[in-house]
Amino acid sequence: xxxxxxxxxxxxxxxxxxxxxxxxxxxxxxxxxxxxxxxxxxxxxxxxxxxxxxxxxxxxxxxxxxxxxxxxxxxxxxxxxxxxxxxxxxxxxxxxxxxxxxxxxxxxxxxxxxxxxxxxxxxxxxxxxxxxxxxxxxxxxxxxxxxxxxxxxxxxxxxxxxxxxxxxxxxxxxxxxxxxxxxxxxxxxxxxxxxxxxxxxxxxxxxxxxxxxxxxxxxxxxxxxxxxxxxxxxxxxxxxxxxxxxxxxxxxxxxxxxxxxxxxxxxxxxxxxxxxxxxxxxxxxxxxxxxxxxxxx
Numbered sequence: 001x002x003x004x005x006x007x008x009x010x011x012x013x014x015x016x017x018x019x020x021x022x023x024x025x026x027x028x029x030x031x032x033x034x035x036x037x038x039x040x041x042x043x044x045x046x047x048x049x050x051x052x053x054x055x056x057x058x059x060x061x062x063x064x065x066x067x068x069x070x071x072x073x074x075x076x077x078x079x080x081x082x083x084x085x086x087x088x089x090x091x092x093x094x095x096x097x098x099x100x101x102x103x104x105x106x107x108x109x110x111x112x113x114x115x116x117x118x119x120x121x122x123x124x125x126x127x128x129x130x131x132x133x134x135x136x137x138x139x140x141x142x143x144x145x146x147x148x149x150x151x152x153x154x155x156x157x158x159x160x161x162x163x164x165x166x167x168x169x170x171x172x173x174x175x176x177x178x179x180x181x182x183x184x185x186x187x188x189x190x191x192x193x194x195x196x197x198x199x200x201x202x203x204x205x206x207x208x209x210x211x212x213x214x215x216x217x218x219x220x221x222x223x224x225x226x227x228x229x230x231x232x233x234x235x236x237x238x239x240x241x242x243x244x245x246x247x248x249x250x251x252x253x254x255x256x257x258x259x260x261x262x263x264x265x266x267x268x269x270x271x272x273x274x275x276x277x278x279x280x281x282x283x284x285x286x287x288x289x290x291x292x293x294x295x296x297x
Contacts, residue, residue, distance in 0.1 A: 034101045035067050041109035044097045048113055049122075056119035057087035059095065067099040074135075074197040088124050089196055090115045091134030125215050127239065130269050132196040139192050141170035141250065142273060142295035149173060149293070151255045152277065153286040155237050160268030160275040162291055177251060180258045186251040191297060201244060209246030216240060218265060238265035242276065254278055255290045264292070272296050 044063035062082040073085040141148040150167025170188030191204040201209040218238040264276040279289035
């Protein structure tokens with residue numbers, strides 16, 4: 001295993017540089033000194049771990065600037081000047097370092113990295129890649145089973161095979177948006193884009209939100225929900241929970257109540273399909289739940 005240090009890219013080559021000693025002494029000895037974005041980049045580095053000549057999903061970051069430092073890999077943020085990040089997907093990504101000057105101004109420097117492989121030594125849940133692709137991924141309503149939004153029995157099936165009661169296809173979503181007085185035009189041809197950078201959701205209708213994942217599985221025993229280690233992996237109602245704040249997912253409305261939902265059970269997800277559900281607290285087995293079906297665009 002070897003490591004490569006990415007400082008700046010010139011003509012497709014990796015340029016190895018180090019902090020200018022005179023600059024470094026200035027930053028360390030005079031806390032009132034103002035640092036520029038260029039100086040910040042010269043005193044910071046991102047190192048990508050390699051296996052068999054390929055960049056893998058583990059990076060090391062370091063900055064020697066005396067100003068307060070913040071590193072961000074697109075998902076997580078660290079205030080430590082040096083540390084490591086686990087990268088969640090493959091593809092071209094940007095790591096950012098920020099520094100705050102004495103006057104309160106913030107300067108930033110960006111480091112492009114290309115993650116070529118997810119390493120077995122640094123495991124990540126594959127659902128990050130399923131949801132966001134190699135950084136961004138578009139999702140639309142899924143009519144493959146006839147209806148994309150409606151109600152179903154709570155704890156009524158696994159792997160997307162839920163016990164549906166009623167539903168509408170994407171062509172009728174506009175009518176439901178109108179019925180429930182939802183304020184955005186999340187109609188049947190709308191798109192939502194999940195972006196790993198900033199964990200953002202952007203809709204074709206203009207709405208924006210944020211998302212997070214909790215990979216605690218949820219199952220059911222005797223029609224009662226159980227979570228975590230008590231959940232039977234062969235009998236899962238949800239592989240985890242998706243939280244969407246702001247404008248959230250397309251038409252995030254609970255059937256019959258009109259409640260805007262912000263936390264969903266992920267009943268099923270692969271590279272092509274996603275099935276979400278929600279039931280009010282205290283709902284037992286085969287009580288009413290709402291479902292959403294989406295497909296990758």
